[in-house]
Amino acid sequence: MAQSSLSPSPDTKSQVTLAYDNQPVYICSKCSAIIALQDETVSKAFSGRDGRGYLMHSATNIKFGRREDRALLTGVHTVADVFCLGCNERVGWFYHKAADYSQKYKEGKYLLERERLVKENNWSLDE
Template sequence: MDTKSQATPMFYGHPVFSCSQCAAVIALQDELISKAFSGRDGRGYLMHSAVNVKMGKREDRPLLTGVHTVADVYCMGCNDRLGWYYHKASDQSQKYKEGKYLLEREKLVKENAWKLDE
């Protein structure tokens, strides 16, 4: 087993997004909902779930689609801010984001876990 999958063997062999700073696994690529989101520093991914993250404090934040109650999320490995978690959306049309993560593309590395023929 390679070193990247030692900490999270259940992700071994699956395409994942990892932290660009410390290579901690953050999410399975299968958890991706949309690439058409904006974060603080550029493009973002809306994700069903994330692992190896810790949350900051909840706050009401004005975003492009209205005010949302969010908490910043940080990598457990290196404490880099990766994006935020949507706790609550004030606008009815934005409720689908609740319980989801916005992860910034620039903070992630896409790892495909390709198997090469030997």
């Protein structure tokens, strides 16, 4: 993961955000906390509770809910909801275990819901 540094961000709702050397990130749609680097995306073809979702290798600025077995579209998985550390909004879940062997590749990864995120590219235009 990239080096991070604390820096104030006057144009966002949050008091302090993490900067990832201008790398494209997904931020919380409610408080603008950085949730994941876009480079950590495994797949954009997943479904969450509220619509489309992204399977991610990692996430940051999150906290875990309790672990539970949940019947999902691809079978029973042991998951824990993940919440934004900045505003406590549920942003997806973490896959602890998959019952079906064909789903084991999800273990240790995050499902982040697209509706709970904003894609921020941090582009700068040359002037």
